[in-house]
Amino acid sequence: MLVIKDLHAKIEDKEILRGINLTVKPGEIHAIMGPNGSGKSTLSAVLAGNDKFEVTEGEVSFNGKKLLELPPEDRSREGLFLSFQYPVEIPGVSMVNFMRTAVNEHRKYKGEEALSASDFLKKMRDKKKLVEIDSKLTNRSVNEGFSGGEKKKNEIFQMAMLEPTLSILDETDSGLDIDALRIVANGVNKLKTENNATILITHYQRLLDYIVPDYVHVLYKGRIVKSAGKELALELEEKGYDWIKKEFED
Amino acid sequence: MPTVNTGGIIMEHGVFINDMAQAGYLKVDYSRFKDIEKIENNSSTIDELNLEGDEISSLKAVGVNLYDNSLVGKFLIYGTNVYTSRPRIAGVEIIPLKEALLLYPDIKAKYYFKAVDREQDEVTRTAYKKEQNGYFIRVKKNVVVDIPIHTALFMHKENSVMCIHNIVVLEEGAQLHLITGCTSGCTLKEGLHIAVSEHFVGKGAKLTNTMIHNWGSDFVVRPKTATIVEDDGTFVSNYYSVKPPKNIQTNPFTHLKGKNASAKYMTVLASLPNTYSDIGGTVLMTGENSGAELVARAVNHGGTVNQTGLLIGAAKGVRAHVDCSGLMLSTEGVIEAIPGLRAMHPDARMSHEAAIGKIDTGEVNYLQSKGLEEMQAIALIVRGFLDIGIEEEGFEPELQKAIQQISELSGHGEE
Numbered sequence: 001m002l003v004i005k006d007l008h009a010k011i012e013d014k015e016i017l018r019g020i021n022l023t024v025k026p027g028e029i030h031a032i033m034g035p036n037g038s039g040k041s042t043l044s045a046v047l048a049g050n051d052k053f054e055v056t057e058g059e060v061s062f063n064g065k066k067l068l069e070l071p072p073e074d075r076s077r078e079g080l081f082l083s084f085q086y087p088v089e090i091p092g093v094s095m096v097n098f099m100r101t102a103v104n105e106h107r108k109y110k111g112e113e114a115l116s117a118s119d120f121l122k123k124m125r126d127k128k129k130l131v132e133i134d135s136k137l138t139n140r141s142v143n144e145g146f147s148g149g150e151k152k153k154n155e156i157f158q159m160a161m162l163e164p165t166l167s168i169l170d171e172t173d174s175g176l177d178i179d180a181l182r183i184v185a186n187g188v189n190k191l192k193t194e195n196n197a198t199i200l201i202t203h204y205q206r207l208l209d210y211i212v213p214d215y216v217h218v219l220y221k222g223r224i225v226k227s228a229g230k231e232l233a234l235e236l237e238e239k240g241y242d243w244i245k246k247e248f249e250d
Numbered sequence: 251m252p253t254v255n256t257g258g259i260i261m262e263h264g265v266f267i268n269d270m271a272q273a274g275y276l277k278v279d280y281s282r283f284k285d286i287e288k289i290e291n292n293s294s295t296i297d298e299l300n301l302e303g304d305e306i307s308s309l310k311a312v313g314v315n316l317y318d319n320s321l322v323g324k325f326l327i328y329g330t331n332v333y334t335s336r337p338r339i340a341g342v343e344i345i346p347l348k349e350a351l352l353l354y355p356d357i358k359a360k361y362y363f364k365a366v367d368r369e370q371d372e373v374t375r376t377a378y379k380k381e382q383n384g385y386f387i388r389v390k391k392n393v394v395v396d397i398p399i400h401t402a403l404f405m406h407k408e409n410s411v412m413c414i415h416n417i418v419v420l421e422e423g424a425q426l427h428l429i430t431g432c433t434s435g436c437t438l439k440e441g442l443h444i445a446v447s448e449h450f451v452g453k454g455a456k457l458t459n460t461m462i463h464n465w466g467s468d469f470v471v472r473p474k475t476a477t478i479v480e481d482d483g484t485f486v487s488n489y490y491s492v493k494p495p496k497n498i499q500t501n502p503f504t505h506l507k508g509k510n511a512s513a514k515y516m517t518v519l520a521s522l523p524n525t526y527s528d529i530g531g532t533v534l535m536t537g538e539n540s541g542a543e544l545v546a547r548a549v550n551h552g553g554t555v556n557q558t559g560l561l562i563g564a565a566k567g568v569r570a571h572v573d574c575s576g577l578m579l580s581t582e583g584v585i586e587a588i589p590g591l592r593a594m595h596p597d598a599r600m601s602h603e604a605a606i607g608k609i610d611t612g613e614v615n616y617l618q619s620k621g622l623e624e625m626q627a628i629a630l631i632v633r634g635f636l637d638i639g640i641e642e643e644g645f646e647p648e649l650q651k652a653i654q655q656i657s658e659l660s661g662h663g664e665e
Contacts, residue, residue, distance in 0.1 A: 048619045076621035088616040092634025101630065102621045109621075141634065158620060 001026050001197055002067075002166055007058035008222075009046045016042040018222035020058070024166065027194040031208055031233060032201045034219035035241040040201045041085055043219070044170045048082040049075050063165065076102075077109035081164035083155035085171040085201075090142040095154075098142050099124065099161050106162060127160040131187035148175035149184075156187040167191075168199045173207040185210030205237035220248050278372065278470055283442045286376070286411045289383035291348045293332040296324050304436055305404070310648035311492070312431025312462040314402040325385045325401040327414065332383065341393035341424075343386070344401075347415055350386035357386070361417050365448035365476035365505075373472045377415050377446040384416035384445070389424035389455075398427040398460075398644065405434045405441050414445040420455035420483075427458040433465070440468035443495075449477035451485050453508065460488040460640075462649060467524070469495030473502070481508030481537065488640045489517045492652040494525045494553065501530035501558065506540035506568075516638050517546040520656040521553035523582060530558035535598075539567035544589075545638045546573070549656060552580035560590040563598030570598070576606040577635055632657035 007020040016039045024030055034040050046053050047060065049072030060067040067075060090098075103123070104114040115123065128138060133153050143151050152172050159167055169188065173181055188198065188211050200211060208216075208230065216232040217224045220241075225248045226232065236244075296316050301309075309316060309326075316324050316333075323337040323344040332346045343350075350357055368378040385401055405412050420426055434441055443465075451457045457477075465471060479485050485504055504513045515531045533542040544559040561570040576585035589602035609631055617627035636657060645653075 050615055050619070071623075072615070072618040073621050073623050076619055082619050084616065084619075088610075088612050090613045090616070090631060090634060092637040093630050094634075097630065097633075098617065098620075098622075101626060102617075105621045105623070105626070162621065 001063060003061040005059050007043075007046070007060060008056045009042060009053045010056055011042070011053050015056070016053070016222055017046065020219075020222070020224060022217065022224060024197045024199065026165070026197055028215065029192070029198045029200065029211060029213045031213035031216045032199060032219050032224075033203065033216060033233060033236055035245070038219045039222040040219050041170055044082055044168045044199075044201055047075070047080065047168060048072060073105070074109070076162070076164075077106050079165035081159050081162055081167045083152070083159060083167065083169040083172050085174065087143045087146075087151040087155055089144045089146070091144050093142045095138045095140060095142055096124070099138075099158065102158075103161055123161065127157060130190055131156050131160050132183050133157045149177065149180035152176060152184055153180065153187070156184050160187065160191055165196045166199070167196070168201065170201045171203065172200070173202055173204060181207065182210060205233045208233045218244055220244055278442065278444075278472060280411075280442070283411045284409055286380055286413045287330045288380075289327060289330050289414070290332060291346055291383060293334050293346050293349065296326065296333050296335040299326065299328070299333045301328075305406070307648060308433050308435045308464070309402050309404065309431060310646045311652045312402065312433045312464050313429045313460065313646050313649040314400045314431040315646050316400065316402070318400070320397060321400055322395050322397050323387075323399040325387075325399070326404060327384070327402070327412070328404045329406050329410070329412075339393070339395065341390035342395060342399075343388045344399065345386050347384045347386045347417055348381070350417070357417070361419060361448060361450060363446075363448070365450065365478050366446050366474055370474065373444045373474050374446055376444065377413055377474075380413060382413045382415040382446070384414040384447075386417050387426070387428065388419040389421065389426045391421040391452075392423040394425040395427070396425070398429045401428065401430045403430070403432045403443070403445070405438060405443060407441075408438055409440050411442040412444070414443075416445065416447045418447070418449045418457065418459075420451050420457050422452040423454045424452065425456045427460065429460045429462070431462045431464070432471075433463070434469060438466040440466060442470045444472045445474065447473065447475040449475070449485065451477060451479040451483040451511075453480045454482040455480070456484040456486070458486040458488070461490070462652075463489075463491045463495070463498075464493045464652065465495035467496060469497075471495045471498040471500075473500040475500070475502035477502070477504040477513070479504065479506050479508060479511040479513060479537075482510045483508055484511070485513045487513070487515045487531075489515070489519075489529070490653060491519045491527065491529070492656060494519065494521055494527050496524065497526045499528040501528075501532055504531075504533045504542070506533060506535045506537045506542060508537045509539055511537045511540040513542045515544045515546070515559075516640050517557075518636050518638065518640070518653070518656070519546070519548045519555065521548060521550045521555045521583065523552035523580070525553035527553060528556040528558070530556070530560070532560045532562070533570065534562045534564065535568040535570065536564050538565050540565065541568065542570040544572040544574075546575070546587075547636050547638055548576040548585055549632055549636065550576060550578050550580060550583045550585050552582035554583060555585045557585065557587045558590065559588070559602075560592065561600055562592045562594060563600050564594035566595060566597045568595065568598045568600075570600045572602045574604045575635070577632060578606065578608050579632075629657045
């Protein structure tokens with residue numbers, strides 16, 4: 001589904017990603033962990049097409065297409081979803097208008113007809129229920145005045161609406177209390193199928209108690225320096241990142 | 251000294267738009283236009299009206315549907331002719347002003363140039379001198395009109411001058427939503443539109459006045475509006491400029507004279523290259539506990555915009571807020587936002603805010619990453635910026651489309 005080969009990226013003159021290699025197959029959950037500044041969020045932003053970052057080397061294949069050649073909207077329409085670490089507030093833009101435009105653009109891309117107003121509203125209702133999001137939130141402007149937890153729930157709601165094949169959850173657990181974390185994780189688990197995949201970017205093991213990964217990778221200084229099963233997350237929780245830093249210090 | 255091109259005017263940096271006004275830029279050159287045409291006093295009914303298809307569409311684009319029989323009343327000035335319909339409910343009058351002055355001798359004493367000072371400026375002096383026609387609408391005591399009245403001022407001759415005088419009276423406890431569309435159709439280029447409008451909102455009455463403008467590219471427009479609001483009365487002014495003229499200057503004035511009177515102005519404006527839009531609003535509060543709110547939004551594609559709001563608090567317990575915001579969507583053009591407060595009583599509670607900026611690229615990236623094209627994302631963000639809570643339900647679909655186009659212009663980056 002996703003094959004990243006030797007991916008390098010920089011912002012201004014600072015190189016952040018320095019040769020990422022990663023393969024994700026349908027049905028898999030990958031966790032990417034690492035200390036602050038290791039490049040986790042840059043990786044997600046580059047994959048989603050944020051033009052602040054410049055890719056200097058490497059290639060990414062997504063469902064057989066050259067991902068880096070696609071504009072951000074087509075990456076999304078191809079089935080890539082980024083749950084933002086800091087979801088943006090957009091005053092005046094209603095969630096309903098935003099979602100209706102996004103869902104119908106995805107459908108148009110696939111050659112499907114736009115959803116009727118009633119079918120769209122039914123889909124909204126069903127997905128709200130599935131991810132346990134309050135109707136009050138989806139009746140408001142995009143993320144405007146939402147708490148940190150509400151913003152993250154809203155990202156998962158959008159994920160449910162857009163039905164991606166690959167979801168990248170960038171620190172979705174940050175700023176969540178234990179109840180919100182459970183709701184968000186339940187939402188992700190309910191949306192999981194054998195045909196889609198998830199990349200979890202996180203600092204902490206606690207999210208992985210709720211969403212169990214098949215693989216855990218450690219990103220350090222722009223490279224994946226270690227990959228293993230879930231036990232690696234437990235080891236990181238226990239020992240911190242110092243041993244990684246010592247082992248892989250330039 | 252560097253210069254900036256502001257809609258055809260070369261202005262040095264550091265020179266305020268208001269200085270341009272003082273320099274005479276706002277003076278109307280009457281010699282450019284034909285003589286003011288006399289608007290007939292013989293009104294015909296709307297049923298006798300035979301409009302072309304594109305004229306009907308132009309009117310709908312400014313919110314007016316003269317063929318909607320569910321409306322309580324309709325009124326049209328088409329060039330020099332007046333068309334009216336008989337109001338569908340008792341207690342509502344819609345007649346040409348000249349006819350009203352003949353029918354009711356007290357109108358002259360009570361309302362005629364009683365809100366607007368006839369000596370205020372050249373426009374008001376002209377309207378007074380020429381005894382101009384327009385509409386007279388009166389809603390009797392405690393009559394609530396919950397379906398809008400549509401009025402339209404349609405200019406259809408190239409280089410013509412339309413000069414109008416309108417009066418609206420809401421007696422105690424009455425309610426009315428008036429939708430007025432002013433347009434030059436879709437083919438006219440040049441003309442002059444001047445209008446005096448006087449509104450009288452009685453005790454506990456509520457007038458919602460929704461005004462939509464859509465003008466040819468070389469039009470000059472000078473509306474002069476004043477409203478007087480008595481105790482517990484409410485005046486709501488919604489103004490949309492879906493396509494600006496070359497030059498418009500207006501500063502509607504409201505006097506909250508009564509206790510607990512309130513006024514709300516909401517202004518949405520699209521500015522295009524080679525246009526000058528000076529859209530202000532002034533509210534004088536002399537009624538105890540009266541309140542006013544001015545909200546102005548401008549989307550600038552390269553013209554010159556002057557957003558001036560002035561709230562004057564001159565009584566105990568008055569509260570007021572003014573908010574002027576602009577989005578710059580072009581490297582050309584100017585927005586000057588001047589939210590003003592003048593407190594003349596120690597109990598006045600007044601605040602203001604102003605913000606001018608470009609579209610946040612973070613917002614665009616966010617929407618793009620969820621599947622929207624850049625242009626769609628920008629249009630959605632601009633639409634959100636312009637959404638200031640004007641109740642648009644019941645607007646003609648053509649008007650909703652015209653409002654939508656204000657934001658879509660930005661998406662396409664063209665006129």
